[in-house]
Amino acid sequence: MSLLELFVMSYPTATLLLSCPDRPGIAAAVTSYLFERGTNVVHAEQHVDVQAGIFFQRVEVEIENLSGTLDEFEIGFAVIAESFAMEFKIRLSTERPRVAILCSKQGHCTYDLLARWSLGEIPAQLAFVASNHETLREPTERAGYDFHHLPVDPANKELQQETLRRLLVDNDIDLVIMARYMQVLPARVVDLFPSQIINIHHSFLPAFPGSKPYHQAHARGVKLIGVTAHYATVALDEGPIIEQEVIRVTHRHSPEELVQKGRDLETIVLARAVKAHINNQVLVYGNKTVVFG
Amino acid sequence: MSLLELFVMSYPTATLLLSCPDRPGIAAAVTSYLFERGTNVVHAEQHVDVQAGIFFQRVEVEIENLSGTLDEFEIGFAVIAESFAMEFKIRLSTERPRVAILCSKQGHCTYDLLARWSLGEIPAQLAFVASNHETLREPTERAGYDFHHLPVDPANKELQQETLRRLLVDNDIDLVIMARYMQVLPARVVDLFPSQIINIHHSFLPAFPGSKPYHQAHARGVKLIGVTAHYATVALDEGPIIEQEVIRVTHRHSPEELVQKGRDLETIVLARAVKAHINNQVLVYGNKTVVFG
Amino acid sequence: MSLLELFVMSYPTATLLLSCPDRPGIAAAVTSYLFERGTNVVHAEQHVDVQAGIFFQRVEVEIENLSGTLDEFEIGFAVIAESFAMEFKIRLSTERPRVAILCSKQGHCTYDLLARWSLGEIPAQLAFVASNHETLREPTERAGYDFHHLPVDPANKELQQETLRRLLVDNDIDLVIMARYMQVLPARVVDLFPSQIINIHHSFLPAFPGSKPYHQAHARGVKLIGVTAHYATVALDEGPIIEQEVIRVTHRHSPEELVQKGRDLETIVLARAVKAHINNQVLVYGNKTVVFG
């Protein structure tokens, strides 16, 4: 158990993430309830999208002195939620959601995620790694995780997708990480996991969607290259953006060197997005996200 | 009147900035009061420094439907504040605090601030610019602002400081901006304006305090140079930091080129700190700041 | 005269910027010639685009001990250039190219450039500022520069463009800066100034070309906004990119706040591109640039 894990176990907190149509009194109702239940707010942030008329809030509370059980706490909150037509999620800092990594041949994101899991940096359970190639079986199994090879060929495409879907469902997966998976997920997978599939695209979207974005960037002569972590939707590279980052490049860099430089960005931005999601910091509305700090 | 100003006038908001010893119920009390008074929260953020046991909050509310007067609102809030041993400031978006700029010979920060005032970007009144040199009189007066020349020499140092002090007091100054003033302010000025004097230091503090920081940075061979905006205290370059930024440099840059590159950083970081202060985003505690987003 | 100017006057250098089809011996021929002529290399960089087979070089030399006149130096170099089918430009550090600024109503870039000229930061002559609005006449004339009002309406569009073209030609303009001019320049102006018109576009191109890019960026929910300085071509927002920069934004920022945040980026990136161009650091090939450090 890492120090971070030990810390989390000793001082459990609950994070409340919610949104609803804006109207006066929401914040007062929420904070009053949290106070009555004996919790203490450690950090809170709320925001109103004035144009869209939506209220967003994230509250992190210490629950050491919670009056009653967690179930009672949640049931009580559901009453408030209903009166404001709220959608909400509560996450305990001790929870460990179940995660699946999808990858292909390129290893940098998967190596990085495996290292973070080995170091206890990600508060989640890694259920398995699946890939359409065998390339990353060895590092996955060496790190002690299950690996599933799901080869794709034109003839079996639908069958492969169905196998993947079942694997995700049978393993009670809460979050799917596309760590440079390079395959489009079909609607029947995407629809099962709304705002639960994170993809890393190797460009600063909406610039350079589609394939070979570093080569596109090189051809256009941009002075910065970027990467984008976003929730997967059926429309390729168009889902809600969670995190983006860029790095400076010059005329000296060949497309191959852009690929090299981009690798570090991809691993970091994907890891940041995964952590933000697991820490209950991300709310999706329309095709956008609110990412609380 | 700029579009920004027009917007602010049409949709007035109030910003509440507060801190107090942490204990359960603070957030509930504050938000309930704001709700009862008919205000609507647009954005709010609260934070607890768990080690120090201090609660910090910034709340921005629409006051279109305020029940009662602003004075009544403030008096009512003072009651809550007292019960929690709170320090607080309320700022209306229509307020225009009075600002003085102190400068020396180097013009980049002052030119930049004058331009921002001309463009209506800073929601404050510029009372005057004062300097120990005549260099920046012309651009100041051309832009329509008062300029005071307060020459310094070893013989008159105390007298000059006293003249400055009186100028600040007589003009009801709320915020002093040291735009590369290059003179140390004495305790009798600093003490009059606690957390109301913003200085820009041309290094990434605490690296390279004191004079000629770009030359120090060059000698040390750093790969990034930085600047720091902080509240002035009697201890030179040691006050609470409000904002910092860096830029990449290489072996190619001479000290003179570092000075050139640093200029843009200085103007931007100083402007950011000034805006954050005026928008009631900055709370000082100990030798640190909370800067709400 | 600023310190920078004084420095440049006292230690004159020449910068040679060249490109040609790659083949062995180019660097040897160039450096040998520079040595024979008594110059001393201060900084040099050369690069080969291996795919395109083009050689690029920038050399900065001290010319204190030049043997012969500058004209002889240039004539001698032309012989080498011809033998390698080279295109080249030589710029003396004491030269002051003639610049025109085009702007519209928004003032931030123009105020910033005027300040840089007042502070002696740009080694060029500002011939005039021209605009389709009167808004920026006052700050321009206060700073001591000529202002031309060239109003546009649907009826006079061609006439206005012709007036502008003549103004640029009659004033021997070497560089045109579009400081948020908001008007498309017609081919008959663009073609006269190949790679001599710098535009600032307020997005990270190729994302969000066209109008209201900050609003487009807000609608897409990006986590970074950017700006792009590029040479103007007849295809809107598609010319060779000189410089780009981004800044982090969050869900909290309204489109209006993105506009505010973008301003500082625009002024800085435009100023960087202008300086790079004037310092003979930029080579255009195809639709891309080589920008030497």
Add this chain to the structure above:
Amino acid sequence: MSLLELFVMSYPTATLLLSCPDRPGIAAAVTSYLFERGTNVVHAEQHVDVQAGIFFQRVEVEIENLSGTLDEFEIGFAVIAESFAMEFKIRLSTERPRVAILCSKQGHCTYDLLARWSLGEIPAQLAFVASNHETLREPTERAGYDFHHLPVDPANKELQQETLRRLLVDNDIDLVIMARYMQVLPARVVDLFPSQIINIHHSFLPAFPGSKPYHQAHARGVKLIGVTAHYATVALDEGPIIEQEVIRVTHRHSPEELVQKGRDLETIVLARAVKAHINNQVLVYGNKTVVFG
């Protein structure tokens, strides 16, 4: 063999890195020699530190059509070098220097380096990983590399250092990477590997040298934290800086969270410095470096 490796093998280049007292004619002599020997310059950069009077150059050449052997090439160049009192290093792109990693308990840098080796990203041979703790034996051996446990206690300190020294010498190590080793290397090790030991320090040096820099940074309330990769010297945290990077933090981050945020910076900055060193991009002079792009 990775694609990168394959590429390097197929198109071998040589990189020449040199410095000498500045005087006219150096560049001409070097480029003429390179041309005569049948090499073709792919990229070159030269720089003069005018204050110090030192000339620096890095040239990368294709050696497909080299006339004569590499030994003859090097002997021929040594003649030129002598006449200019030059120090120089030649590196072939096919060379694989021998590297040792030193680490302690914290695994993030070592995991990251092991992954880069597994992915064929670092053009060098990893001879072994050594540590004063057993913590990282497992991931090292799983990845197929030797691990040496060199425990330290107050009684055996000198003996341990001697064991380490011999291990480095016996393994013909060219580069030592201190991947958060947390032990000071004694002069008898440092002196054996001048500018061949790279350390990662978890602060933006010269700010916060010594131990617990993130805690120091937290106490000072900085708004950016940084890391520094530098060559180790006997003076702790004072060697020549190779690379630095920073990341934004806020009042919200506890010291523990700064530690977390800093990890990604440490791995990336260390990896960048290691790559720059191995690619013959770094020259040390005085207590500074020239890092060619």
